[in-house]
Amino acid sequence: MLSDQAHANELTGRFPRQAFVSIVIFCVLWEIMSRLSPSLGIPPFAIPSFVRIGESLMKITPLDVIVTLARVIGALVLSFVGGVVIAMGMYRSPSLENYLHPLVRILMAVPVVSWILFAVLWFRGVEFRIAFVLIAVCGPVFLVDALDAMRGVSKDLRGMMRSFRPTAFQYFTKLMFPAILPSLITSWKINLSLAIRVVTIAELVGAVTGIGHQLAVAQELFSVADVFAWTLVLVVLLFLLEALLVRFEARVLRWRA
Amino acid sequence: MNATMSTTKSEPTAIEVENLRKVFRQATTGQSVVAIDRLSLHIAPREVVAIVGQTGCGKSTFFDMMIGLEQPSEGAIRINGKTPYADFDAFRGKMATVFQQDRLLPWRTSYDNARLPLELMGVDEKIQRERAMHWLKRLGLENFANAYPHELSGGMRQRVAIARAFVLQPDILLADEAFGHLDEVTAAELRSTFLALARECGSTAILITHQLEEAIAVGDRIVVFGKSAKLLADIHVAQWKPEDYGLLREAIQATLQSNSPDARLIRAP
Numbered sequence: 347m348l349s350d351q352a353h354a355n356e357l358t359g360r361f362p363r364q365a366f367v368s369i370v371i372f373c374v375l376w377e378i379m380s381r382l383s384p385s386l387g388i389p390p391f392a393i394p395s396f397v398r399i400g401e402s403l404m405k406i407t408p409l410d411v412i413v414t415l416a417r418v419i420g421a422l423v424l425s426f427v428g429g430v431v432i433a434m435g436m437y438r439s440p441s442l443e444n445y446l447h448p449l450v451r452i453l454m455a456v457p458v459v460s461w462i463l464f465a466v467l468w469f470r471g472v473e474f475r476i477a478f479v480l481i482a483v484c485g486p487v488f489l490v491d492a493l494d495a496m497r498g499v500s501k502d503l504r505g506m507m508r509s510f511r512p513t514a515f516q517y518f519t520k521l522m523f524p525a526i527l528p529s530l531i532t533s534w535k536i537n538l539s540l541a542i543r544v545v546t547i548a549e550l551v552g553a554v555t556g557i558g559h560q561l562a563v564a565q566e567l568f569s570v571a572d573v574f575a576w577t578l579v580l581v582v583l584l585f586l587l588e589a590l591l592v593r594f595e596a597r598v599l600r601w602r603a
Numbered sequence: 604m605n606a607t608m609s610t611t612k613s614e615p616t617a618i619e620v621e622n623l624r625k626v627f628r629q630a631t632t633g634q635s636v637v638a639i640d641r642l643s644l645h646i647a648p649r650e651v652v653a654i655v656g657q658t659g660c661g662k663s664t665f666f667d668m669m670i671g672l673e674q675p676s677e678g679a680i681r682i683n684g685k686t687p688y689a690d691f692d693a694f695r696g697k698m699a700t701v702f703q704q705d706r707l708l709p710w711r712t713s714y715d716n717a718r719l720p721l722e723l724m725g726v727d728e729k730i731q732r733e734r735a736m737h738w739l740k741r742l743g744l745e746n747f748a749n750a751y752p753h754e755l756s757g758g759m760r761q762r763v764a765i766a767r768a769f770v771l772q773p774d775i776l777l778a779d780e781a782f783g784h785l786d787e788v789t790a791a792e793l794r795s796t797f798l799a800l801a802r803e804c805g806s807t808a809i810l811i812t813h814q815l816e817e818a819i820a821v822g823d824r825i826v827v828f829g830k831s832a833k834l835l836a837d838i839h840v841a842q843w844k845p846e847d848y849g850l851l852r853e854a855i856q857a858t859l860q861s862n863s864p865d866a867r868l869i870r871a872p
Contacts, residue, residue, distance in 0.1 A: 506706035509670045510720045511695040520723070524710045601710040601751045 394571035402575035407560070411579060414549065414556040417473070418541045418587075421480030425537065428481065429488025430530070434518065436489075437496045454486045458544055462551055476548045483544050484537040488530070495529035496522060528602075531595045535588060542584045617775070617807040618646040618669075622678035623832075625664055638664040640831035641678070646824075651801060651808040653822030655815060657859055661832035662811045666779045669809065670700060682775055694775070696724045699768035701797070703780040705760040707752040707767075713739060713759075714748040717766040724771075738766040742796065758789035765793065769800050776806040783814060794821055815852045827855055829862040836868045 373396065380395040394402075436443040461482045465475040499522060507521045549558020557576055564572035625639040638661045646652050656662050667673040668680055671687030671694065679686055685693045699720065707716045718735035726734075739745055742762040752760055761781065768776060778797070782790035798821050801808045812818050818825045819840060827836040835858050843851050854867035 502702065502704060502706050503708065505667075505670075505672060506700070506702060508672060509698070509700045510723050511692055512723045516723050520719070521708070524708070527710075599710075601753070 391568055391570055394574065398571040399574050399578075402569070402571040403578065405572075406575060406579055410556050410560050411583065414545055414558070414580075415583065417476050417480070417549075417556065418538075418545050421477050421545070422484060422534070422537055422541055424477070425481045425485040426488050426530075426534070429485050430492045433489045433492035433496060434522075436493055443493075450486050450489060453482065454490070456482070458483055458547060462548055465548070466552055472553050475552050476545060479548045480541055480544055484541055487537055487540070488533050491529050491533040492526060495526035498529075499525045528599055531591065531599070535591055538587050538591065539584055542580060542587075546580060615648055616645045617648040617650070617683060618644070618809070619681040620644040620678070621681070623665075623668070623675055623680060624677035625661070625668065625673065626676045637831045639668075640833060642832045642834060643678075644826065644834065644837075646807060646809070648807050649802075649805050650823050651798065651810065651821060652824045652826055653818035654809060654811045654826045654828060655813060655818045655855065655859070656828030656832070658813065660828045660830055662813075662828060663779060665828075665832055666777060666809075666811055669777055670698070696720065696771055697773055698775040698777065699771045699773040701761075701764050701768050701776075701778040701781040703783060705752070705757075705764040707760055707763055709752050712749050712751055713744055713755065713763045713766075716752070716763050717770055719767060720771050734770045735766070738769050739763070741769075741800070742766050758785055758793065761785060761789075761793060762796075765797060765800070769804065772804045773806055776801055776804075776808040778808065778810045780812055781810070782817065783812065790817070791820075797821070815855055818855075819848050819851060825855065827858050827864075827868075829859075833862075835859075835862070836864050838868060 376393065377396055380393045383393045384390055432446070436446055458479070461479045462475075465478045469475045469478060503521060503525065507517060512520060545556070546558040546561065549556040550562050551558075553559045557580055560576050561573060564570075564576060621643055623639055623642040624637070627636045627638055628634070629636060642665070654662055654665070664673060668675055669682075669687060671691045674688045680688075682694070682698070687694055687698070707713075708719070711719070714735055717739055718731040721731040721734060736745065736748065739748055742765060744759065744762055744766065747755060747759060752763070755763070765781075768778075781797070782793050785793065794817060810818070810821055812821075822840055825836070825838040825840060826834065827838070829835040836855070838851070838855075840851075850867065854865045857865040858868060
């Protein structure tokens with residue numbers, strides 16, 4: 347559980363001093379281990395120095411970062427739209443929910459690796475394979491969260507809204523969507539880190555572009571420095587996207603006390 | 604005039620309730636529960652009717668059926684000749700409600716909450732602004748137009764809810780325990796404001812309450828519900844002198860406790 351301070355930092359996007367100190371300690375220990383590794387019998391490439399990692403970072407190709415980012419964002423947007431639309435259908439039709447709910451539970455239980463294997467076996471196009479895996483993993487999360495949030499909309503508010511006789515579209519846009527937005531933003535946060543990890547694995551096995559592909563190349567070259575550098579890019583990318591989401595959340599949910 | 608008489612059919616009627624019955628089936632036991640049992644009631648245009656009854660007597664079910672959220676099991680409700688459930692959309696912009704809790708949308712400011720019914724009707728934005736601000740001003744909230752509900756007191760939130768109802772200048776105004784959760788001073792103030800605005804708009808109003816003082820203060824008529832919304836008394840308040848309101852209150856109380864009309868209600872003193 348997050349402490350109050352940690353929670354406040356997360357909400358404001360501030361970087362706490364303690365986190366900075368712990369990262370510095372880790373870097374110092376890494377550098378010491380890197381320098382001591384030959385005398386400890388560890389191959390030099392296993393724990394590269396920060397100079398070597400810096401060199402790898404300088405060689406990062408922005409195109410691969412952009413490709414991975416585009417795959418993640420594109421797949422998340424599709425998953426989000428599909429998930430929310432199906433959730434709306436399930437919310438409005440209990441019989442549809444009865445049919446789809448077990449299927450969704452099964453989909454959520456399927457391991458990511460199985461989705462990747464299915465994608466490789468079923469589809470030829472690389473982009474389609476990656477999109478398929480991401481949507482299969484992230485779509486059900488959006489769907490289940492949206493459906494739960496819709497069910498949680500207060501009966502009082504639903505009754506009030508209906509008393510003014512809105513159209514079905516107005517009912518969704520003026521009541522349901524704003525009411526479920528906090529849950530949807532939480533889903534985005536969860537799916538963002540999930541998608542970054544899944545896209546990397548998917549690119550690792552099937553793509554010729556993207557960060558996952560570059561990680562595969564680095565592995566073939568036994569370059570821990572390159573793996574470290576590309577991993578750092580992934581982590582920074584995730585933090586940046588999360589920071590954007592937090593800012594968006596603070597903006598659209600400013601009505602919350 | 605007999606104090607228990609309701610508006611007769613020959614008089615113009617805004618709301619007709621004919622032999623209304625509502626039966627619910629309990630999900631757990633499967634047993635049927637009669638919430639409303641053969642209720643008939645006629646309400647004239649621009650009349651303000653207070654409905655009183657004990658908890659669980661069917662007031663809220665009746666309220667939901669008036670709005671059109673519940674379908675009658677038997678009988679009918681007709682408002683200006685149309686049925687709220689079957690002709691649901693016909694009441695768009697013609698009926699407004701004030702609920703027990705303010706039921707404001709927490710993500711909307713006072714102004715945005717107040718203009719919601721107009722927005723749903725597709726009214727021009729300029730008119731939305733004028734009317735919402737007019738009613739917020741009438742309710743003393745012009746300086747809180749940009750405040751979110753969590754920034755307002757309970758009384759202020761309920762004022763916004765009243766403004767939201769009045770922006771429509773509705774033919775039919777329904778209020779369900781609208782002031783019951785507020786402190787006495789705020790409730791009395793809002794009650795008189797509500798009544799004055801209802802009269803000004805020429806709305807036919809039904810106010811459901813469990814507070815007899817409120818019913819006497821607001822209603823042209825007081826309708827007393829017994830168990831399963833059995834009509835125990837239908838009192839024309841104008842037939843009672845203000846100095847006899849204490850007696851009226853006692854008589855209604857006795858009616859509610861015995862679930863049968865008290866003799867003192869038969870004729871006004």
